[in-house]
Amino acid sequence: MRHNYTSPSNRLPTMFAPRSIKHCRACGAEVQYLVPVDDNRDRATCTVCTTIHYENPLNVVGTLPVWEDKVLLCRRAIEPRRGLWTLPAGFMELGETTAEGALRETVEESGAHVELEPLFSLINVVRVGQVHLFYRARMVDDDFVPGPESLEARLFAEDEVPWDEIAFRTTKKTLELFFADRRAGRFGFHAADIA
Amino acid sequence: MRHNYTSPSNRLPTMFAPRSIKHCRACGAEVQYLVPVDDNRDRATCTVCTTIHYENPLNVVGTLPVWEDKVLLCRRAIEPRRGLWTLPAGFMELGETTAEGALRETVEESGAHVELEPLFSLINVVRVGQVHLFYRARMVDDDFVPGPESLEARLFAEDEVPWDEIAFRTTKKTLELFFADRRAGRFGFHAADIA
Numbered sequence: 001m002r003h004n005y006t007s008p009s010n011r012l013p014t015m016f017a018p019r020s021i022k023h024c025r026a027c028g029a030e031v032q033y034l035v036p037v038d039d040n041r042d043r044a045t046c047t048v049c050t051t052i053h054y055e056n057p058l059n060v061v062g063t064l065p066v067w068e069d070k071v072l073l074c075r076r077a078i079e080p081r082r083g084l085w086t087l088p089a090g091f092m093e094l095g096e097t098t099a100e101g102a103l104r105e106t107v108e109e110s111g112a113h114v115e116l117e118p119l120f121s122l123i124n125v126v127r128v129g130q131v132h133l134f135y136r137a138r139m140v141d142d143d144f145v146p147g148p149e150s151l152e153a154r155l156f157a158e159d160e161v162p163w164d165e166i167a168f169r170t171t172k173k174t175l176e177l178f179f180a181d182r183r184a185g186r187f188g189f190h191a192a193d194i195a
Numbered sequence: 196m197r198h199n200y201t202s203p204s205n206r207l208p209t210m211f212a213p214r215s216i217k218h219c220r221a222c223g224a225e226v227q228y229l230v231p232v233d234d235n236r237d238r239a240t241c242t243v244c245t246t247i248h249y250e251n252p253l254n255v256v257g258t259l260p261v262w263e264d265k266v267l268l269c270r271r272a273i274e275p276r277r278g279l280w281t282l283p284a285g286f287m288e289l290g291e292t293t294a295e296g297a298l299r300e301t302v303e304e305s306g307a308h309v310e311l312e313p314l315f316s317l318i319n320v321v322r323v324g325q326v327h328l329f330y331r332a333r334m335v336d337d338d339f340v341p342g343p344e345s346l347e348a349r350l351f352a353e354d355e356v357p358w359d360e361i362a363f364r365t366t367k368k369t370l371e372l373f374f375a376d377r378r379a380g381r382f383g384f385h386a387a388d389i390a
Contacts (some may be wrong), residue, residue: 094324
């Protein structure tokens with residue numbers, strides 16, 4: 001069933017808003033932020049039915065699609081960072097693995113046809129409560145049709161990458177690690193944190 | 196501020212209950228599961244203020260603590276799987292990295308003093324909407340005092356591991372990968388899926 005409510009935050013890296021829960025999802029009554037008896041931090045707790053609402057980090061999953069010596073970037077059609085370039089990625093959904101989510105987002109945002117390769121980077125972005133996971137991906141052809149969240153998609157050689165117009169630091173970090181590994185002749189798995 | 200509400204699901208791998216949101220966290224009104232106009236799946240959407248409530252997988256972070264030729268397991272004091280053995284792990288919290296969460300859970304559940312080593316396993320558990328991440332960890336001494344969620348903690352050589360009494364398949368898989376890598380003389384990073 002479709003309707004007209006917009007979902008502006010879907011798939012966008014947005015700041016989490018801690019302590020933003022006002023009402024209980026089970027009964028609708030007001031919540032208070034309290035430390036449950038066997039816990040060690042505030043949780044939104046229903047003042048009527050005592051349901052506890054946890055708030056936890058989310059995973060953003062995507063790929064680094066490669067065709068010959070080039071990488072595929074998408075130019076964002078949506079906020080935040082509209083007009084800037086990014087790797088195809090978005091929030092992991094229930095019912096899928098990290099790899100399945102990365103593949104889904106790649107298709108949705110870039111329209112590329114890819115075969116996933118091993119997980120390449122895991123980057124904590126603590127400030128926004130996110131963990132970004134990027135898989136390397138082999139493009140099986142150079143046909144791609146960007147989806148509605150992208151203004152365009154384009155292949156870039158290393159010396160063509162628009163480094164000053166990259167939307168997110170996790171994209172920039174993943175690209176830097178990729179080109180460094182390629183120069184070294186060996187792709188590894190990389191973990192990193194962004195403050 | 197402490198109070199008497201219990202938090203039975205804290206840190207426990209529990210089934211996610213899809214479509215369990217009944218009321219809006221912003222205004223308390225009823226939600227309906229509808230596909231937002233620029234989305235492709237049902238989301239709990241407030242019938243009054245149109246807030247959209249996303250439900251996404253959660254990360255469980257933990258360690259595989261090693262002392263000499265032995266690994267440290269904790270016997271669970273809480274449901275599910277009370278009385279069975281597990282690696283120290285729990286839900287990642289806002290405000291921490293995956294590594295910081297893994298270290299925190301290790302201290303809380305086992306009381307062990309460890310130095311984290313690289314991420315060792317990432318295991319999707321799609322059925323429960325979770326991604327489990329285990330770091331190898333070097334115990335700096337063999338003093339450990341299990342926390343309230345553990346009945347006991349104990350060091351096991353490979354031939355002592357209680358394979359039939361392991362609480363979770365992600366623990367079992369991580370231990371199997373660890374002993375296989377140790378026999379091979381090289382520790383890698385492993386990704387796996389559990390149906």
